[in-house]
Amino acid sequence: METILTPNFNLPDSHTLPVYEKTGGYKTLHKLLKMRPDEVIEEVKKSGLRGRGGAGFGTGLKWSFVPKDPPGPRYLCVNADEGEPGTFKDRALLEKDPHRLIEGSVMCAYAIGAAVGYIYIRGEFDLPYRRIEAALQEAYQKGYLGKNILGSPFSFDLYTHQGAGAYICGEETALLNSIEGKRGEPRIKPPFPAISGLFGAPTVINNVETLSALPYIIEKGAEAYASIGTPKSTGTKLFSVSGPVKKPGVYEVPLGYPLRKFLDEYAGGLMEGKILKAVIPGGSSVPVLTAQEVEEVNLDYESLQEHGSMLGSGGMIVIPDDFCMVHALEILAHFYSHESCGQCSPCREGTAWIYKILKRLEKGQGTPEDLDLLIDISNGMAGQTICVLSDALAMPVKSFLAKFKNEFEEHISLGYCPHRASFRTSGAPTYLSSDQLLWSPRFQSL
Amino acid sequence: MILKFSKNSKTKIDEILERYPNKQAATLPVLFIAQREFGHLSREAMEAVAKILETSYAHVYGVATFYTLYNKKPVGKYHVQICGNLSCSIMGGENIQEYLKKKLKLNFGETTQDGKFTLSSVECLASCGTGPAMQINEAYYEKLTPEKVDEILNSLK
Ligand SMILES: Cc1cc2nc3c(=O)[nH]c(=O)nc-3n(C[C@H](O)[C@H](O)[C@H](O)COP(=O)(O)O)c2cc1C
Ligand code: SF4
Ligand code: FES
Numbered sequence: 001m002e003t004i005l006t007p008n009f010n011l012p013d014s015h016t017l018p019v020y021e022k023t024g025g026y027k028t029l030h031k032l033l034k035m036r037p038d039e040v041i042e043e044v045k046k047s048g049l050r051g052r053g054g055a056g057f058g059t060g061l062k063w064s065f066v067p068k069d070p071p072g073p074r075y076l077c078v079n080a081d082e083g084e085p086g087t088f089k090d091r092a093l094l095e096k097d098p099h100r101l102i103e104g105s106v107m108c109a110y111a112i113g114a115a116v117g118y119i120y121i122r123g124e125f126d127l128p129y130r131r132i133e134a135a136l137q138e139a140y141q142k143g144y145l146g147k148n149i150l151g152s153p154f155s156f157d158l159y160t161h162q163g164a165g166a167y168i169c170g171e172e173t174a175l176l177n178s179i180e181g182k183r184g185e186p187r188i189k190p191p192f193p194a195i196s197g198l199f200g201a202p203t204v205i206n207n208v209e210t211l212s213a214l215p216y217i218i219e220k221g222a223e224a225y226a227s228i229g230t231p232k233s234t235g236t237k238l239f240s241v242s243g244p245v246k247k248p249g250v251y252e253v254p255l256g257y258p259l260r261k262f263l264d265e266y267a268g269g270l271m272e273g274k275i276l277k278a279v280i281p282g283g284s285s286v287p288v289l290t291a292q293e294v295e296e297v298n299l300d301y302e303s304l305q306e307h308g309s310m311l312g313s314g315g316m317i318v319i320p321d322d323f324c325m326v327h328a329l330e331i332l333a334h335f336y337s338h339e340s341c342g343q344c345s346p347c348r349e350g351t352a353w354i355y356k357i358l359k360r361l362e363k364g365q366g367t368p369e370d371l372d373l374l375i376d377i378s379n380g381m382a383g384q385t386i387c388v389l390s391d392a393l394a395m396p397v398k399s400f401l402a403k404f405k406n407e408f409e410e411h412i413s414l415g416y417c418p419h420r421a422s423f424r425t426s427g428a429p430t431y432l433s434s435d436q437l438l439w440s441p442r443f444q445s446l
Numbered sequence: 447m448i449l450k451f452s453k454n455s456k457t458k459i460d461e462i463l464e465r466y467p468n469k470q471a472a473t474l475p476v477l478f479i480a481q482r483e484f485g486h487l488s489r490e491a492m493e494a495v496a497k498i499l500e501t502s503y504a505h506v507y508g509v510a511t512f513y514t515l516y517n518k519k520p521v522g523k524y525h526v527q528i529c530g531n532l533s534c535s536i537m538g539g540e541n542i543q544e545y546l547k548k549k550l551k552l553n554f555g556e557t558t559q560d561g562k563f564t565l566s567s568v569e570c571l572a573s574c575g576t577g578p579a580m581q582i583n584e585a586y587y588e589k590l591t592p593e594k595v596d597e598i599l600n601s602l603k
Contacts, residue, residue: 073467082572083569083570083572084570085531085532085533085569085570085574086532086533086570086574087570087572087574088572088573088574088575090572091572118465122572123478123513123515124515124571124572124581125572126584126585126586127586157465159465161465161474161475162474162475162478163474163513163515164474164477164478164513164514164515164516165513165514165515165516166512166513166514167569178474179471180470180471181466181470181471181472181473181474181499181509182470182473182509183508183509183512184512184513185512199467199468199471240574240575241575242533242536242537242574242575242577243533243536243537244536244537248574248575248576249575250575280532284531284532284570315574317532317533317536317574318536319536320536323535323536327535328532328535328536331530331531331532331535332532334530335531335569335570338569339569341512
């Protein structure tokens with residue numbers, strides 16, 4: 001298969017400018033600078049490219065909302081905050097091919113008329129940060145960034161801005177506040193960022209993977225891109241797969257690829273002795289799929305939606321038969337309650353209550369009424385708040401309860417977690433030596 | 447006590463200020479510089495940040511307390527941050543969490559007497575495919591086993 005995002009992943013020093021240039025990198029900027037900005041937007045619209053950060057919004061359409069000749073500046077923000085549990089694909093792009101992101105960013109900036117851009121990168125990321133900083137320097141030296149790019153009238157400065165450990169800053173308006181030096185609290189929309197975003201100016205926020213697809217689209221044309229994938233879900237997508245599969249890692253696949261086949265062929269199937277119970281296909285915020293649904297679903301926006309889930313960020317978490325679903329949901333509830341920014345009471349209170357209830361259910365101290373309560377609280381959380389972090393817990397709760405209710409009921413009737421019986425009886429976890437641990441030490445990644 | 451940024455840090459801050467249309471926007475990067483220079487973000491350190499950015503202490507305090515990577519209290523020389531999220535847990539991360547607690551004789555959020563280690567449980571580090579994962583200061587350590595944890599901790603002087 002032709003790869004769009006990862007063709008250089010296996011080349012030595014793929015993160016350096018000479019390697020990127022040798023494989024044709026930055027050549028397309030000459031073509032870009034001869035196009036009109038509205039032609040670029042039109043091309044991206046025709047390609048069918050949709051945002052890869054989670055929401056799947058049409059990229060060209062989003063750009064077209066930016067006013068053509070506003071009085072002040074316009075901005076591009078690159079979302080490299082990657083914090084959705086199960087997702088580690090942007091990290092791979094930043095570490096292995098930072099120049100592709102920079103070239104894509106120049107293309108977006110040119111199309112929307114931005115003179116300044118910020119790469120909002122997760123504060124925990126060290127190697128990815130060093131790689132992108134080094135790549136920016138290289139690009140400036142060669143005139144791919146800065147004043148009068150390649151001798152054209154177009155100038156664009158691109159800077160990094162490090163996050164400081166808050167998942168919510170991946171939400172686009174929280175990200176804007178964070179770049180402005182404020183607490184990362186999401187803003188009420190409208191106004192949408194395309195009209196009033198960073199420092200009150202028209203702004204486009206795009207995910208790392210979205211922008212990294214642009215060099216291909218501009219070079220080969222929208223039709224070439226749209227010919228990959230399905231008619232509605234065009235192009236390729238990165239999936240980061242984790243859990244007990246033989247080859248966890250980041251893989252690029254054409255959209256529409258059958259999930260079961262992906263797990264077997266790309267991820268190497270499950271580890272010896274492991275049985276598939278469930279898959280969270282698109283990062284921790286999306287509804288879970290049962291092993292049966294895994295057989296039926298394809299990896300594209302429509303098929304996943306038909307099966308009640310979402311493509312999301314492509315962070316795929318494989319859950320084996322022996323891992324407790326109540327505990328899995330408890331871990332997610334802890335995450336969302338910890339990461340809620342606290343502005344909206346349905347989210348702040350709802351996430352905290354759900355965590356509390358799941359904690360007692362997991363310990364075997366829950367009641368059948370707790371299960372109804374979980375659904376009631378979730379219903380009150382979805383669609384009621386400033387951002388969708390609240391829905392991001394409500395959706396998994398409802399899907400776990402709909403599809404794995406038996407495990408919740410089992411905890412209630414037994415009075416303990418059947419998966420953790422040993423924890424309970426000994427009163428303390430047992431320390432396993434590495435050959436007893438769950439994973440194979442030799443597995444290959446990335 | 448009034449804290450002052452070193453010449454080096456001041457040069458860095460001037461460089462950073464050029465990236466933004468106003469000084470307040472540099473709050474996050476300057477807080478990182480302050481943390482590196484002063485060890486943790488004491489009231490005095492945050493006041494120094496407010497002064498240099500011509501903003502209020504209240505603003506700086508509000509920002510510093512929002513984000514987890516800013517240490518409002520001193521942390522050990524090595525900050526051991528183990529992921530407690532789902533993919534790592536599926537791969538046995540909770541065993542590593544318990545192993546670390548036992549080995550360092552610490553609960554999460556505590557620091558050893560000698561100030562060498564602080565232990566924290568953190569959210570997903572985007573190392574899910576190579577979990578269990580932890581971060582010590584800037585460095586990531588992945589595919590952890592108890593033996594590997596021993597080796598890593600012993601190598602930290
Ligand atoms: C709670 C929350 C966290 C998010 N985290 C991220 C993230 O880490 N990275 C990302 O690209 N998008 C994230 N998003 C989605 C962004 O708000 C936004 O839709 C995206 O950056 C737009 O870029 P795209 O259209 O290229 O996908 C998050 C959304 C929410 C509600
Ligand atoms: S939904 Fe939650 S995270 Fe989003 S703004 Fe409201 S309180 Fe903050
Ligand atoms: S779940 Fe541990 S790094 Fe993602």
